[in-house]
Every structure is written in structure tokens, then in C-alpha cells.
Amino acid sequence: MATIHIVGLGPGDAGLITLDAWQLMSQTKRLILRTAIHPSVARLDEARLAYEALDRFYETEATFEEVYGHIVDYVLAAAQKEDVVYAVPGSPVVAERTVQLLEEKGAAADVTVDVLPGMSFLEVMYTRLRFDPVGGVTIIDSSDADRLPKDLQTPLIVTQVYDRRVASDVKLSLMDLYGDEYEAQLIYHISLPDEDIRTIKLYELDRIDTIDHLTSLFLPVPPVDAPTAPRDDAADAEASGSMPFDMQPLVDVMARLRGEGGCPWDKSQTHQSLRRFLIEEVYEMLDAIDQGDTDGIREELGDVLYQVVIHARIAEEEGLFSAQDIVSDVCKKMIRRHPHVFTTDRLEKTSSSMVNWDRLKQGELRQQHAHLLDGVVTGLPSLLAAYKLQEKSAKVGFEWSDTADVIAKVHEEWNEFLEAVREGDFTHEEEEAGDVLFVLANLCRRYQIEPECALHRANSKFRRRFSYVEDCVHASGKDWSAFTLDELDSFWKEAKEKERSCQTGK
Template sequence: MTHSITIVGLGAGELDQLPLGIYKLLKQAGRIYARTVEHPAVTELREEGVQFISLDHIYEKHDQFAEVYEEIADELEAAAAAEKQVVYAVPGHPIIAEKTVQILIDRGVSSELEVRIAGGHSFLDSLLTAVEIDPIDGFQFLDGTALMKEDINIFQHLIIAQVYDSFVASEVKLTLMEKYPDEHAVYMVTAAGSAAQTVKKVPLYELDHQVELNNLTSLYVPPIKQEEHTYREFSVLRQIIAKLRSPQGCPWDREQTHESLKKYLIEESYELLDAIDRQNDEDIVEELGDVLLQVLLHAQIGEDEGMFSIEDVVASLAEKMVRRHPHVFGETDVRSAQEVMANWQAIKQQEKGEKDHFHLDEVEKGLPALLRAYELQRKAAKAGFDWDEAQGAIHKAEEEWQEFLAEVTSGNSNRQLEEFGDVLFSFVNVARFYSIHPEEALAKANEKFCRRFSHVEKRVKASGRAFQEFTLSELDAFWEEAKKTER
């Protein structure tokens, strides 16, 4: 035999706000379970003899709202099973900002529990009236107890419900301050539409100070105007790139193609690596932006040509990250970074299907030679073509060096070029055994050379003499000075 829960909404204020049918249902119910009795309509109904069973005590038992809502649903379901029919009252309207109602509806789908929504007066109408906004301009309605900055559109009206204590207000403030200026005006609206309605305007940074909060409090955040702060929004950056590529945009940007931009992506990537090596956060931010610019330009070209958009790029990446991290988004267990990499490669192989596959095909031909040598060796090593230990790679490097020296004496320039390439390739192999990235090592060597040669040049200029007037031995002495200074 089925059992049922009838859910009614108490509105946002006094009994005068309730529809007549809801008022009659509440009067005839006998006794009513209430998510909270801290509500003006409950006070008036009690005076008229209606009995309420408060569920407020459950809030005090848990630190997480999710646990509170689940226990409330458990208690109501148990009551329905025992009493066959119960009435459950919530503030506002049952299907607006009521997590317990959604939990009960979900449970009713897969059980004998019948959930009936009797209706009620939504506080949204009264709240929109209180702050005098038209939702046709676009608005969002979010839960203050589960607010995520990624969900916020700063260009629309924003209403945040369930901002009912200082803790929630503080968390909401911190989240909003990641998107809005600290001084942005916000409005705390309490008991909208009732005789006790209050609307208080405060700067965002004072949201959790000097404001009375209760179960009937919501927050209204006006849309932000087009100003410098909006540059933090990804959508604004995308619009800027689109305009640069538009007929009214920049002639240079309009002329670019995937092919013409290739060199800039390489240049910006190296400038980012340099900023990382210098551990300069400000420069890292700037250089990451330059790399992102290249990504957005390529995506905009794809969109202009009707081939793909930035959403396709984002979706492809997101799907791949989820697919290749089953230990995070699935049930796979891993115990080390090595196991993660092994799973990654296995998943990549599955994605490629059963067609003929050659390990070195995965290494991009457009990579700089040093980077390509490193990647080729890594791929070969994963296939099992590798020295057992570093000593084998070292012996091979020594052997290649001797072969190069032999060609030096031969005078054959083509053979010298080939053997010197073998030397470089063998040294890359040695670096790999010691977890040294050759590109990073060479970049550091370049910087070190620049520092020391700059010292030599400064010493020469300070002498008033020309470079050519110094012997190599004298210049080398300046070089040694630079080395000592570094130490």
C-alpha cells in the first residue's frame, strides 16, 4: 500500500500572502511537519490552533547541509510510512530552493512513496518587487549554501537564497568577491512582501557584518556594468578576440591563419618557460595570457571558417581528462604516478582503435630538434627499446664522441655533421636517465652564459679599452670572476 507526503509552501511572509486553497489545506491538516517553524505564517497558524512538528533540531546535529536535508527526508519518509499520509510545510514555494523536496521527489520515483506538490506562494515575486527589477533582463537564482563562482553570470541579475546565517553570508561574500569588485552594492532582502519586509543596501565586503539574517533572508546582486573588472570574465576575452577578427577589427588579426600563427605559439611558449625559470609570478601570468591568446585566435579562426569553436576545444579537453583519469572520475584504483601514466597510455591506445600503430608516429615532426630527440627516445623506451641502466647510455655517448673526433681529423664536413648529431642525440639519452629535460638544461646553460658574458662585457667597458685589446686569458679571468660571484 502506498503512503504519501503532501508538500505545501508557506510563502515568504504572513498568512495574507497564502492562496485560499493552501490556507484551507493547512487548517484541515490536523498537524503539519515543518522544515522550520521560524516563519511568520507558522506563528499565525499556531494562534489559530494548527499544530506543527518542528524539524529545526536536525540542523543542530550536522555540520553539512546535505546531511541535514537527507535526515529531514528520512524522518518524513518514516512518518509517511507509519501514518500513511503526512503534510510537510516549507517556506516559500515547495519547488523553489527546497532541496528536501527534490530529495523526496527523487525517492518517490523508485519507491511506494507518493509525493504531492500542493503549491504555495513563491517569495520570488515579492522579492523581485522589493528590489524593483524585471527578470526579463535575465537573472539567476542560486543557492547560498552551495554557491560556486563558476555558476555566476555577473552580467545578469543574481538572487541568492538561503543566506540565513553569518557563516553562509561569509562564504557567499568570499565567493562573490572573486567575481565582483569589493565595493559592489548588494541588497539583503528579508521577509519580502510581508509587513516585516526590509531591504538593506551594503557594499559587498560588508555583507556578513551589521546585517540581521534569518530563514527569510535572500541576497540580490545587481548586474555589473561594463568596466575594467569585467576583463576577468572569459566570455569578455572571447568577445574581444572575436571583434579583433571581425570586419570592424584589426587588419593584422583578420589576415592570420593557423599556419601563420604557428611561430607565435612557439615563441610565446618559450617566453612562458623563461618566466617559469625566473620564478616571476607576474611574468608567468602575462606569458600564460599570451599562450591563451594563441589558443583563442586558433579557435576563432576555426569558428570563422565554420569548422570548430572554443566550445569544441573545451569539450574535447574535458572529455579526454575525464576519460583518462578513471582513478579520479571512475572506480579505478592507482597507487603511484607510474600507474597513472601506465593507465594513461593504455587508454590512449584504446582511443586509437585497432589500426596499425607505430610508436614514433605520436611524436610531432614540428618540434624543435632537441625536444623531438627527447620525445623519440621516450617513446622508444616505453616500447622496451632502451638501456637497462644509465651506464649503457653513458658508454654510448663516449663512443659517439670518439667517432666525432675521428671525423674531425678526416676533414669530411658531412660526416662531421652526422657524427655531431649522434653526439647530441646520445647526450639527450643520458639526460633522460637522470630525469633531466635537455631543453630545460640547455636553457639554464644559455642563461648562465648570458650572465657571465655580461659580467665580462661590463669589465671590458669599465676599462675603457676595446674587446680586441684584451687577450683571451684576460677575458677568461673576468669570466672566472663571474663564476666566483655566482657561488
């Protein structure tokens, strides 16, 4: 009977791999890793240990259960031929679904499954925080944050807070239980040289730059007197099914969110910071229409309306205009343009619900896709699509570990483009040009720059400056052909200097 020896790669620092695990990995003829995206794997490379990583299954399967199922079947098939050492991140018995499946299926496949003890990130965390779990602790994956019971009685650890989008979901769920100002411990890269443990308030969670799949959150005290949403007359009417067709409830909600004691995230927004969300909501609405998804159209219309109302609220706070001004203006315009239709100026308004920051929650019916990247709508502008495709693939660890690697890839793709240009093959040139833009979108994401908005800004800047050049040419009374490129460039520089003078006030 063949044997599968299951070992752990520890929490990150290769020095925390057990001696038994290292000896097995060093001596085996068949070493299989669930994933090579783990800091300890670098030590295996240094020791020139031959291994096979199964990261390819994360790219081809739609759900984690499917990924784990294929991994287990593959390892069991390999064990039919020879003994196998199967290595997983952390400890084999902490949050390792493939180990559970291997133990369940091993006997039926006539394979012995031998699980060796290993160290998980939890032991290191307990040590760093001086926390004794003997009194009880609840440990959940970030994807389960919205399933916590209201009467939670233990400290809480949330693992694998992959990125800022996931952090946003976790934050919203936890703030319902603990409140916005609750102080938690953010644990980043535990046991690694760049380990960082800091105290943050829950509302700050998705504003932290250093967040990846090796980030966890520790909430030391159970929630007490968890905040509940206040109910008003409009909410009571909505619950009873007699909600009027009225936009005022959403306007009131927004006033509360941006008012005293409101949500810090909503209060911090500006017209500029909200740009990418408006773009995304509009394209998600278009995608729902294309799909004939009635429920999706209803939801996305609400999200678009939320964007309208928060922009209106910001403008009202600045004394510019209100939500009512927006409604009145568009109503008057439609009536003015359709005099043969309207005989009254009565205005019917619209109701809506608040926006969900990131609806890519697997528990929602509309967000269950056959493949991970299916959630990125096909109608998005290409740069925005590139940004979101890479954002989603990074959630499963398909990601460069360091920004320097992305920068190096930019140079690599640029050189490949130049080589294609030298070859004179247009198809190859186009392909390499696309690769350059795609990796640049990844670099933008590393610095929280949405490339579609960045390019829109560059386009607007070019439009302004070229219009200035055009005005200069027209003012001269000459034709474009009468100017050299250097002369036209001097007009461009004038436009640039005028813009800078306006920006600095000089």
C-alpha cells in the first residue's frame, strides 16, 4: 500500500519547518506542493529540492471546492505509483481542506495518509500577541465574516484578508458587531522579516496599503452592545410593504452617513475619489442589461443612484446644489423637450437601497460564476478590465510578491515590444503592445491607481493643451502647415506653464 506523507511548510519563516518535515521533503522522490506561493518555498529552491506545485488548478477551476477536489484526485493518483510527500502552507491540520479530503478518500483508494505535526501561523500569533487561547477563540476565513453570530462570546481571528476589496467586506461585516471605532490588531507577514503588527480601528481596515493573503486580523474582546441600525418611519413603511415611490429615504440615509457619527468611509469621499466607483457601477448596470438579468438591473440601478446621491450630498455640503436640484433640473428638461406629452409638472421619484462596496461575495446568487474571472464584466474598458482581472486573480495568490518584480516585468515586456517592432511583424507588435499595457495596469494597481481614470485624466490634459495650441494657430491667421513642430511644441509648453501657474496660484 502506497503512503502519502503530509507535511507543513510553516507560517512563512523556513526556520519554522519541522525537522521531520524537512527530512521527508529532502529524501522523497515525489514532492508535491499544494501551492508554490508561500515564503518557505524559497528555501526549497535554495536547497534544490525537486517539487511539483499544483497552482495550475487554481487557474482552471471555478470554485475552491473544485480546486481542492482536483488536487486531491491528482495526489491520490500519484500515490498509486509511489510514495508521495504532500506539502501545504502552515500546519496540515489548520484550515487545510485538501488534507481533510485526502484522509477521507485515502482508505477507499487503498492509500495510507500519514499527517505529520506542523506549525501554523496561529502559534506564532499567540506568541507575538501574548494571547492564551485556552479560554476560547473563534477562527474564521475572511469569506465567512458575514456569517458571525450576533452573540459571539470569544476573541476572533480573521485569516487571509487577501486585499483591500476583501478588507472592505470584512470591515463592513465586523463594524455591524463591534462598531466603527473598535480597535483590532492587524497581523501582516507573521514570522517573516517584514512582519508588522499594528493596532487599527475597524473603519481603517481597507485603507491599509500592506494587505495580502498573509494578512490576518485579531479582535481580542467579544462585541458588547453591538450597534444596531436605527429604524425610522420610512424603514417601518418599507418593512410593511407600503414604501412610497420616493427618493427622500436614500437622501436621508446619505445625510446620516456623512453627518456627525456617520460612516468614516462615506465621510471621507470626494467627487474625485468616487470616480472609479461610478464607472464600475455604470458598466455593471450595462452588463446586467446585456444579460437580461432583471434582479441585476434593479440592484445596479440602486448602486448607480447611490452614486448620484452621494455626489449630490457632497455638492450640497459645499453649497453648490442638492439632490432635489438634480431631480428638478432633469424633470424640467424632459418636460421642455416633450411638450406634446406632459400636461403636468408632477414628479414621481425613485427609491433605492445603499451601495454594496464589493458585491463579489460567493454567497450571492448573481455572483456565482463558472470561472473566477467571469465576474469581471466583458463590457468594461480594456484598461479597467485589465485592472480588475489582475485584482481578482491576486485574491487566490496568482500575484507577484514584490512591486519590484512588476517593474522588472514592465521593462521585460517593453523590450519584447521593441524586438517585435524590429521584426516588422504587425501581429506580434500588437500582441506585445497589449502585454505592455496589461502589465502597466498591474503596476498601477500596486499603487492604488485606477488606470482607466489615470488615462482619462491624461486624455483630458491632452485635449486641453492641444486646444490651446489650436487656438494659438487660429489666432495667428496662418495655416497649420506654416508652423514647424518646434513652434507648435512651444505653444504646448505655454499651455503647460499656464496650467501650472493656475494650480499654484502664481
